[in-house]
Amino acid sequence: MKIATLLLFMLLIVNCDAQEKETQQTQETEVLTLGVFHFNFPNLDKRQIEKSDQIDVLNDKYQKEINLIVEKLSAFKPTIIVIENRPNTQSKIDSVYNLYLQNRYELNRQEEQQIGFRLAKKMGLKKLYCVDEWGDFDSMIEEFLSGKDSIGMSKFLYYYENNPDIDKRFVRNNIYKSQGIIEELKILNDPENIKKDLGNYLIGDFKYENQEGDFLGTKFQTGRWFSRNLKIFRNIQRIPVNSSDRILVIFGAGHMNLLNMFFDCSPEYKLVKTNSYLE
Numbered sequence: 001m002k003i004a005t006l007l008l009f010m011l012l013i014v015n016c017d018a019q020e021k022e023t024q025q026t027q028e029t030e031v032l033t034l035g036v037f038h039f040n041f042p043n044l045d046k047r048q049i050e051k052s053d054q055i056d057v058l059n060d061k062y063q064k065e066i067n068l069i070v071e072k073l074s075a076f077k078p079t080i081i082v083i084e085n086r087p088n089t090q091s092k093i094d095s096v097y098n099l100y101l102q103n104r105y106e107l108n109r110q111e112e113q114q115i116g117f118r119l120a121k122k123m124g125l126k127k128l129y130c131v132d133e134w135g136d137f138d139s140m141i142e143e144f145l146s147g148k149d150s151i152g153m154s155k156f157l158y159y160y161e162n163n164p165d166i167d168k169r170f171v172r173n174n175i176y177k178s179q180g181i182i183e184e185l186k187i188l189n190d191p192e193n194i195k196k197d198l199g200n201y202l203i204g205d206f207k208y209e210n211q212e213g214d215f216l217g218t219k220f221q222t223g224r225w226f227s228r229n230l231k232i233f234r235n236i237q238r239i240p241v242n243s244s245d246r247i248l249v250i251f252g253a254g255h256m257n258l259l260n261m262f263f264d265c266s267p268e269y270k271l272v273k274t275n276s277y278l279e
Contacts (some may be wrong), residue, residue, distance in 0.1 A: 035253030078248035083112035085130035131235035135227030168197035198257035
């Protein structure tokens, strides 16, 4: 009797386990990530874009291309659109977007408006979600960045600006000027290029040591990049979803080297192929 009860209990556990896995599979939310270059060229990244290499996305030929991009992405039928703005700007973004819905606002050059606002309006969405964050540094980096060790800071900045691994970095030429925005986005969202881009965060300042054997560079990069993207992902997790929702994430392409991996590994989401919608 005891053996029979034990076997029944084990079968129930296995069955519940299987049901749970099946439920998890059916509850995965589809996610399309669109890695972009910053349409307004703020030049806040390490790699600077010379004025002569920039384009004005408000020009008619680029506006036509952006409208085509919006049309292509609408085939994904997103119900939630996520943009690279911090949560504390949500009310401002809501206000500007509502003006745009009322045809009382001219879109600026930023990609969250050129693509995000346009697509959200086309899909009948009431808002876009602001999920960007800054990373967190541990006490070692906080103290180092405070300036108490000015000599150490000078050495680090010199190392940062004169990256000894510069020849190992993955760098590609922009083609938006010669071949258009869509072709540029295809390259930015190519999985192989995204993987190579992550490698740039594992060399150079990542390897810097203030004292032999310490992890100053690793801790710096952990806070600056890895922590930041984990927090962005967590903000996306906070967005309520139902079984029919589909999420479009519009962010600087560099973020996809971590965000795509998070979505791909998560049991809550199903990452779809971006370039299948850009073809």
